[in-house]
Amino acid sequence: MRDGVKLAKRGIPAVALVTEDFWVQGDFVARSVGVPDVPRVQLPHPVAGSGHDHMTKVAGDIAPSIVAAWKGEA
Numbered sequence: 001m002r003d004g005v006k007l008a009k010r011g012i013p014a015v016a017l018v019t020e021d022f023w024v025q026g027d028f029v030a031r032s033v034g035v036p037d038v039p040r041v042q043l044p045h046p047v048a049g050s051g052h053d054h055m056t057k058v059a060g061d062i063a064p065s066i067v068a069a070w071k072g073e074a
Contacts, residue, residue, distance in 0.1 A: 001029045001040075008038045015069045017062075019045035039069040 004016030018026040018040050030036045047058055 001026045001038075002033075004040070005030060005033050005035045005038050008035055013070055014039070015066050016040045017043055017066070019043045019047060021045040039072070041065045041069050 001016045001018055001022075004014045007014035016026065016030075016038055020042050022045070023040075023042055026040060027036075030038050030040075041062060043058060043062060047055060050058075
């Protein structure tokens with residue numbers, strides 16, 4: 001979340017990837033640093049350590065949402 005906020009504050013198009021278990025914390029971070037509308041996409045939790053095949057599936061499923069959020073369409 002913080003990386004997405006840092007990029008957005010510099011004017012660099014960014015989409016923060018946040019797992020569902022940390023979505024509420026992402027809201028808090030975005031509001032607390034003054035960028036409540038930073039584009040975000042929710043991922044299933046957990047992703048890390050879930051294996052190559054699972055991560056590949058998640059990436060394929062979520063890629064259109066990332067592009068849409070990056071374009072401001074989501």
